[in-house]
Amino acid sequence: MPTITSETLPNGLPLHRVALEGTRAVTILVAFDAGARTERPEENGMAHFLEHLVFKGGEKYDHYKKVNETAERMGGSLNAYTSHDLVAFHITVRAEAAMEAIDLLTDFVGRPRLDADELDRERGVVIQEIQRYKDQPSAVAEELIDKAAFGDHPLGRTVLGPEEHLRSFSREAIVAFRERRWAGERGGAFIVGNIDHVPADGAVAELFGRFPTLPAPERFEPTPVLRRDVLVERRDTNQSHLRLMYRPDVDVSDPADRAAMSIYSTLLGGSMGSRLFDEIREQRGLCYSVWAVDHALADASILQLGAGLESSKTPEAYARMREIVAELHRDGPTEEEVERARAYSAGRRVLAFENTNAVARYAAGQAIVFGEDIDPDRAISALDAVTFDEVATIARAVDPEAAAVACVGPHDEAEF
Known part of the structure; x- marks a missing residue:
């Protein structure tokens, strides 16, 4: 403690x-x-x-x-x-x-x-x-x-x-x-x-006290509604870099929701046992790297998916990645994968907090971005406490149709 x-x-x-x-x-x-x-x-x-x-x-x-x-x-x-x-x-x-x-x-x-x-x-x-x-x-x-x-x-x-x-x-x-x-x-x-x-x-x-006394600044511009644009930078390469971004309907001011969001992104694509890694890489062999990660901004939760893969396999991987998000939205996760993702997320947090720099960076985000308690033990406890129903709620909050898409490689926007 x-x-x-x-x-x-x-x-x-x-x-x-x-x-x-x-x-x-x-x-x-x-x-x-x-x-x-x-x-x-x-x-x-x-x-x-x-x-x-x-x-x-x-x-x-x-x-x-x-x-x-x-x-x-x-x-x-x-x-x-x-x-x-x-x-x-x-x-x-x-x-x-x-x-x-x-x-x-x-x-x-x-x-x-x-x-x-x-x-x-x-x-x-x-x-x-x-x-x-x-x-x-x-x-x-x-x-x-x-x-x-x-x-x-x-x-x-x-x-x-x-x-x-x-x-x-x-x-x-x-x-x-x-x-x-x-x-x-x-x-x-x-x-x-x-x-x-x-x-x-x-x-x-x-x-x-060497830092000067300065007036409080104005607040930043709030996060807008997510656009659904598709942007492609065409490059004549053998490998493409694909990205998708969603803005789930998640209350980022609630630490419990942020913890549940972290576990959802882990079971989606944050570990070697995740759905994206297992199917896109292991079962289909479409890529070397595929992942999902959640970003908690001060006023919005962001979910990002990514892959680096052979350009000819990009259309299939893109379609299947979107389908997996839709399946989780429609059917929800299994209790077994939530349990595994929760243990993995909490374990990774424990290991990260063996490093004093990681604890300091966590504390800065907690205090300045969210205005919340900086106790690292509570961050671990929050992950341990996430329930299956909370993760299923997050899955339903990710609109599978509302995604922005970006890709670098030999593609045209019409492919997405």
Whole structure:
């Protein structure tokens, strides 16, 4: 059972300490409700670009080499991520280095220099990242399915943004975005793992006080009704990358519904015993990779199916994937596959939570995206408690006719 304490600092930033037994590591993570869905149209790509820029240095560690070398001297793993919902920065170190790690992270993230010269250099780096993704058909398929499902809505745009935006961003615009979105009230700081070397005398609060006090930002644009568009990027390849997206009628604000949705997606295509894997791969031999995954956004539940397969087999696989969703909608799952998927989902969560970074990322989503309890044990208990009837209800909530479709390969839209 973890020991969890929480407080709100004078700058509005919630600070959570999650003490986990049996680990020598500690993860420090700070995150904000400042992901890609909070960008204005002309800002698309700015949240991710800002994530890159803060690593160039703060006040004390005022150069990227000082940031990187300090992390290495601690034996730390330092990284960040930007999603549609969040931007987050995290470092995992041995417990004895906790305070030094907090000092480093709060310096360059809480008071970044955002040097104009570094900004110009980093543009090229991020543009190369965008170009790399364009060379990866599977990544292009991910971008296409978001656009097919949500069109011009922020959720339909890429997190990386278009190249022309990266070339146009000014330092002033980036600072303005940070001041508009990185408010403590819509963020959180998390210290997770072995916190024996983290004092309770106010030193930690002082370091996290480096983040400025900012007004609460406006709410993001709500998730729209799912479009049913079909988008194909034709490429003369032997393998195709297929994606389908549904928006189930699920109350994402209910933790029990989210847990049931997770188990549904697992029995559909989240394990080697799932329906998609067993039939599409094992029985029919149509592909090497086929899967289903659920995404819990702040205000919507999303179900995505995907496959990477020989192009000539794409029509058959596509038809059968849609039929399997329809069969679950019509007939429901079996009690045996629900029981197996529930055990698998809970077991995977237990194994994931052996990693302090995974617990910290989970806590950030719980606190900032959903405004809920961050206890990892409750996440496991929620999966264990899901009933057959709850999963059957989820299956009925997935409209088999309401799907967006995307594919990269030698196909035409009419094939879908």
